[in-house]
Amino acid sequence: MEIGSAAIRRLVFLVLVVGYARGGFYVPDLPTKRYIKEGDINLGAIFPIGSFSRVKPCGVGLRSTVVLQFIEALVYAVDVINNSSDILPNTTLGFVILDDCLKETTTIAQSLSFIPEVNVCQSTCSANASLSQATPRYDVVGVVGSLKSSNSIAAASLLGPVHIPQISYSSTSDQLSNKVLYPYFMRVVPPDEFQAEAIVSLISQYGWSYISIVYSEGSYGEYGYKNIKKLTDKGGICIGTTNKIAEGALPNDYLKVAQDLLNHSNAKVVVVFAGPSQTKGLFTALKSLGKGTKFIFIGSDGWAKRIKNLGEVWEVGLGAFGVSFYSEEDPLYTEYFKSIRPTLNEQDPWFREFWEGHFSCTFDNSSASPCDENAMLSAANGFKPVPTVTPVMDATSTFALALHNLLADNCPGVDGSNVRSCITGPLLLDYLKNTTFNGRNGVIKFDANGNQLGRYMIHQLVRGNPYTQIKVATYDALTKKIKMSNNVTWEYVNQYSSESPESICSKPCGPREFYIQMELMCCWECKACRSNEIVSIEGTSCVSCPHFHWPEPNTNFTTCSAISPASMTWEQPLAIILMTLSSIGITATLVICAYYFKNNDAKCIKASSRELSYMMLIGVFIGYAIVFALMAKPNHFMCKTNFFFFCLSFTWIYAPLLARTCRIYRIFESGKKSNKRLVLISARSQLFLSFILIFGQLIISTCILILSTPEARLTMPVSSHKYVELSCDLTLPGVASFLSYNIVLVVICSVLAFKTRKLPDNFNESRFISTCVYTTLIIWLAFVSTYFTAGREYLKTVSLSFALILNGTVVLLFLFAPKIYATVCLNDGDCINTKSGRSTKNTGLSADGDASTTNGSASFCGGANFNKVHPINLGLPSSVSNA
Structure with missing residues (x-):
């Protein structure tokens, strides 16, 4: 289109040079019909009235009967202005209406009539063509027209250089916004760049972010595409595919475009910026593929207001949105036009032809269908008001108001034909650009490029005898806002929902x-x-x-x-079980302790070293009691306390047991070798040794509390699992030191118990000790493997609690239960008057030092079968028993 514009400019320049040199123009076959009504000031007007012809300036007959409404709109506006005392008082406005037949070259030829005449024709005139054949000249201050952008470009290229302002009522091409090329061009309709804004605003209104575009080759489609592309890039809207349709495209070309749209089916919205012929070809291709109303079409004004030109494939566009500049019907003008009769409008050279075409009649009296000059235009005979004629009235009013202001400012008091000398093109252009008023379609106001910042109407194509277009929205180019109505329907593209369909490339990602x-x-x-x-x-x-x-x-x-941490609490079932077992153990410990106090002088209890037994019972009690503390919610204080008493409870049991085992071993080993009195085997010595061993554990525990403090900590075993535990971290040094020290005690006990395995058969105290320490070793070996391999902290706590309970229970069963059984079930004499079944030396001393010598025999409470408990005489002096 730019190439065509350059050619037009060169042609115009040639015409002006030749025309001015010769003093006139002559264009063969140019239409001679003109509608002229002169006044003190005249406006020129160009309308596409006659039919188009490729070989001649115009064809035969009217292009459309609708065009008469455009012509009479200007006539009506001029009459209103002339009848008003507020606009151009004492000055009449006239007009000259010419026909360009919608052809650019004809537009240029007709525009020649509006070029100011310069009298340079002298003697050369006679040698040239007759002036009667030259194109007539009309003195006009401005021109209204034309309809099509290409025609307005042709006229503007000619009128601009001679400073004649031009206002179009329908041309929307952005090319006309170029003020370098078309400085005197203006329009009362918004340019296509605002139409693109309306289209993109509609797309944004429904949240459509993925679209396709089809546009026609040439200035209209290509400029439209560029504007939409610029706005979509700015608005974050993606274009899935674009297709340009060339003039004269073949059916296969349309099929390729249709298939490409189907290949991008997520782009449910398709913008078609083209004329009716290209749109019809696209719809035909889609229909042949059986895809009908698969898409939501948004049409530019090139085809959206010409649905009838789509023929039988209009149904493919059901639900389509059409964008066109805002123009409402003027009821007063409609009544005016319907009141016109051929006999009352003989000045309009095309009106009788319009009448014949509309009523299918003729004014030829010989015709079988004579026209009724008194007939009424109505919907019954096919008359429809054309809303798009109101911009013609607004263009005429713009000229009138600008002229009124110009004359009021520059020539006050001048009226009649004298006002013409006050008007120049540049001055009038300035007043035109500064003119603002309420027109038929809203506020008329121009920007720096002479464009009207108007409004757009958005219609939707729906069924209705057979189709209709309902208004669903308006867009204001001045405020950049779109206003929707509630009339939008989605039944044609979204049959199962009333919600607007999606047109997105990818759905939003989920929450995670x-x-x-x-x-x-x-x-x-x-x-x-x-x-x-x-x-x-x-x-x-x-x-x-x-x-x-x-x-x-x-x-x-x-x-x-x-994460809310999990921890052992007293309310949990497993904790209740452990505390119940611990309570039973505590009860048993207290019962045994009470029984020992009650029978403190019984031979079997005295023979078992009462002081060490009480110490061991304290250790067992601490072990059972610490289970309750382990079940409580961990904190730093509880963790330190639990660690300290946990270590202490174990040592408090096995330190006295080691002292007892060591004493037994020394006594019997000494009895085998000599009658020499042993030292450090008294009860006081045993207690001292036990406290020394316990003190060692206290020192170790204190060091651990200082250097590697056990404390409450959070642990998350698996980072991908929502589970956090609050537990006591006994620390590796703490557990290792506890195990090392106490296992040493247990191992020594085991060794000594093993070495006393060959004691006399009737002395089985060592057997109970051996069984106790062996079982303890098994328990703590199981505890160590369980503790360090447990996947959950609460399992460590449970294993620790079970170890304490089992440890205390083993001690009670193997070291205290036999003594109580012997005391309860056997007579005291059975504990005393029994000989050894093995030959020993006469010591007069029991293994625990509490037996008395009687006739060379000693009493000792023991017996694995609990039938009888026999003393063992080691053959030592009786005085040793009191050592």
Whole structure:
């Protein structure tokens, strides 16, 4: 189109040079019909009245009967102005209406009539063509027209250089906004750049972010596409595919375009910026593919107001939105036009022809269908008011108001034909650009390029005898706002829902998904984050929650919140079981202790070293009691306390047991070799040794509390699992030191018990000790493996508690139960008057030092079968027993 414009400019320049040199113009076959009504000031007007012809300036007959409404709109506006005392008082406005037949070259030829005449024809005139054949000249201050943008470009290229302002009532091409090329061109309709704004605003209104565009080759379609592309890029709307349709495209070309649209079916919205012929070809191709109303079409004004030109394929566009500049019907003008009769409008050279075409009659009296000059125009005989004629009235009013202001400012008091000398093109252009008023379609106001910042109407194509277009929205180019109505229907493209369809490349990612950007901004792939991750602020990656935290569902998994830690509590079933077992153990310990106090002088109890027995019972009690503390909710104080008493309870049992075992071993080993009195085997010595061993544990525990303090801590075994535990960390040094020290005690006990295995058969105290320490070793070996391999902290606590309970129970069963049984079930004499079944030396001393010598025999309470308990005489002096 730019190439065509350059050719037109060169042609215009040639015409002006030749025309001015010769003093006139002559264009063969140019239409001679003109509608002229002169006044003090005249306006020129160009309308596409006659039919188009490729070989001549115009064809035969009217292009359309509708065009008469455009002509009479200007006539009506001039009459209103002349009848008004507020605009151009004492000055009449006239007009000259010419026909360009919608052909650019004809527009140029007709525009020659509006070029100011310069009298340079002298003697050369006689040698040239007769002046009667030259194109007539009319003195006009401005021109209204033309309809089509290409025709307005042709006229503006001729009128601009001679400073004649031009206002179009329908041309919307953005090319006309170029004030370098067309400085005197203006229009009362918004340019296509605002139409593109209306289209993109409609797209944004429904949240459509992925569209396709089809546009026609040439200035109209290509400029429209560029404007839409610029706005969609700015608004974050992606274009899936674009297709340009060339003039004279073949059916196969349309099929390729249709198939390309189907290949991008996610782009449900298709903008068609083209004329009716290209749109018809596209719809035909889609219909042949059986895809009918698969898309939501948004049409430019090139075809949206010409649905009838689509023929039988209009149904493909059902539900389509059409955008056109805002123009409402003027009821007063409609009544005026319907009141016109051929006999009353003989000045209009085309009106009788219009009448004949509309009523299918003729004014030839010989015709079988004579016209009725008194007939009425009505809907019954096919008359429809054309809303788009009101811009013609607004263009005429713009000239009138600008002229009124110009004369009032520059020639006050001048009226009649004298006002013409006050008007120049540049001055009038300035007043035109500064003219603002309420027109038929809203406020008329021009920007720096002479464009009207008007409004657009958006209609939707629906069924209705057979189709109709309902108004669903308006767009204001001045405020950049779109106003929707409630008339939109989606039944043609979304049969099962009244909600607006989606036109998106990719659906939004879910709450715990991040997107991987594709080539187009609107297209992405969603990937799920792991269970312990949230989506980053940018949404393009996942971020792990901090340790001991988890994605928060109440914030749609966009933030992390602390996980409520789990811990052993007294209310839990497992804790209740452990505390019940521990309570039974405590009760048994207290009962045994009470029984020992009550029978403190019984031979069997005295023979078992009462002081050490009480110490061991204290250790067992501490072990059972610490289970309750282990079941409480951990804190730093509880963890330190639990560690301290846990270590102490074990040592408090096995330190006295080691002292007892060591004493037994020394006594019997000494009895085998000599009658020499032993030292450090008294009860006081045994207690001292026990406290020394316990003190060693106290020192170790104190060092651990200082250097590697046990404390409450949070642990999360598996980062991808929502589970956090609050537990006591006994620390590796703490557990290792406890195990090392106490296992040494148990191992020594085991060794000594093993070495006393060959004692006399009737002395089985060592057997109970051996069984106790062996069982203890098994328990603690199982505890160690369980403790260090447990996957949950609460399992460590449970294993520790079970170890304490089992340890205390083993001690009670193997070291205290036999003594109580012997005391209860056997007579005291059975404990005393029994000989050894093995030959020994006469010592007069029991193994525990509490037996008395009687006739060379000693009493000792023991017996694995609990039938009788026999003393063992070691053959030592009786005085040793009191050592």
